[in-house]
Amino acid sequence: MTHLLILGGTTEASALAAACAQRGIAATLSYAGRTARPANQPVPVRIGGFGGVAGLSRYLEQAKVTHLVDATHPFAARMSANAVAAAKDIGVPLVSLTRPEWNEEPGDRWIRVADIAGAVAALNGPARRVMLAVGRMHVDAFATRPQHHYLLRFVDAPETPPALPRHLLVVDRGPFTLAGDRALMEAHGIDLVVAKNAGGSGAVAKIEAARALHLPVLMIDRPVLADRAEFHDVGAVIEWIGHRAERGV
Ligand SMILES: NC(=O)c1ccc[n+]([C@@H]2O[C@H](COP(=O)([O-])OP(=O)(O)OC[C@H]3O[C@@H](n4cnc5c(N)ncnc54)[C@H](OP(=O)(O)O)[C@@H]3O)[C@@H](O)[C@H]2O)c1
Numbered sequence: 532m533t534h535l536l537i538l539g540g541t542t543e544a545s546a547l548a549a550a551c552a553q554r555g556i557a558a559t560l561s562y563a564g565r566t567a568r569p570a571n572q573p574v575p576v577r578i579g580g581f582g583g584v585a586g587l588s589r590y591l592e593q594a595k596v597t598h599l600v601d602a603t604h605p606f607a608a609r610m611s612a613n614a615v616a617a618a619k620d621i622g623v624p625l626v627s628l629t630r631p632e633w634n635e636e637p638g639d640r641w642i643r644v645a646d647i648a649g650a651v652a653a654l655n656g657p658a659r660r661v662m663l664a665v666g667r668m669h670v671d672a673f674a675t676r677p678q679h680h681y682l683l684r685f686v687d688a689p690e691t692p693p694a695l696p697r698h699l700l701v702v703d704r705g706p707f708t709l710a711g712d713r714a715l716m717e718a719h720g721i722d723l724v725v726a727k728n729a730g731g732s733g734a735v736a737k738i739e740a741a742r743a744l745h746l747p748v749l750m751i752d753r754p755v756l757a758d759r760a761e762f763h764d765v766g767a768v769i770e771w772i773g774h775r776a777e778r779g780v
Pocket of ligand 1: 583603
């Protein structure tokens with residue numbers, strides 16, 4: 532019997548879970564457990580790390596997973612690498628469901644950097660008012676650039692305050708709009724946006740707002756991930772499951 536394990540934490544993973552529930556495909560959605568209030572889901576949910584490649588391999592066997600879908604965020608590089616290794620170990624077919632990355636459009640003023648360290652290094656100049664949209668876990672890396680004023684936006688209020696001497700924290704889980712993000716940037720006098728090239732529509736409002744306001748964006752490129760089949764839409768994953776099932780894999 533088909534049993535899909537969806538590695539989640541993204542809107543794509545939730546959309547796939549909903550599609551599975553609608554079609555009666557057995558699926559389990561896995562969260563890392565970073566968010567205090569994960570959205571309700573129409574399929575069973577498990578929460579927390581598996582314990583590396585060995586732990587995930589064990590889980591795949593014990594839960595009799597027939598198909599593994601890595602629908603984690605494009606910057607969740609460790610989980611994605613573990614998924615490739617465990618799928619290979621156990622012989623479970625794996626695909627990724629991910630959003631295509633953003634590309635620079637007319638009006639954009641991107642400065643591309645390879646990673647968080649590259650973004651920190653690029654902020655070595657005089658004080659600016661920065662919208663720092665890199666996710667809660669990476670904010671403290673910017674403590675070595677204390678001259679800037681940072682606008683932060685987190686899904687949950689953090690247990691310990693960010694280690695940035697000058698910051699303002701907004702707690703909001705979106706969805707965000709161009710008009711809303713533009714107003715936020717104007718209200719806080721933002722003159723630079725730091726963002727990860729997440730891609731997709733859920734987080735693009737800040738990029739569009741920066742374009743509308745002619746603001747530069749320090750754009751962090753995606754990490755290079757292990758080779759795997761990649762889909763950009765839920766329908767393709769559903770087809771893939773059907774295809775494999777027909778062939779009895
Ligand atoms: N990185 C981002 O920018 C970002 C943005 C939005 C959402 N997210 C979501 O947040 C979660 C964590 O991202 P991350 O960047 O911290 O990942 P990561 O660095 O690649 O993963 C670190 C560890 O967290 C555990 N983990 C990650 N995703 C998991 C999942 N879906 N289910 C169970 N365990 C998971 C794994 O622990 P074990 O080794 O113990 O299995 C993994 O080795 C992911 O679900 C991701 O989709 C990330």
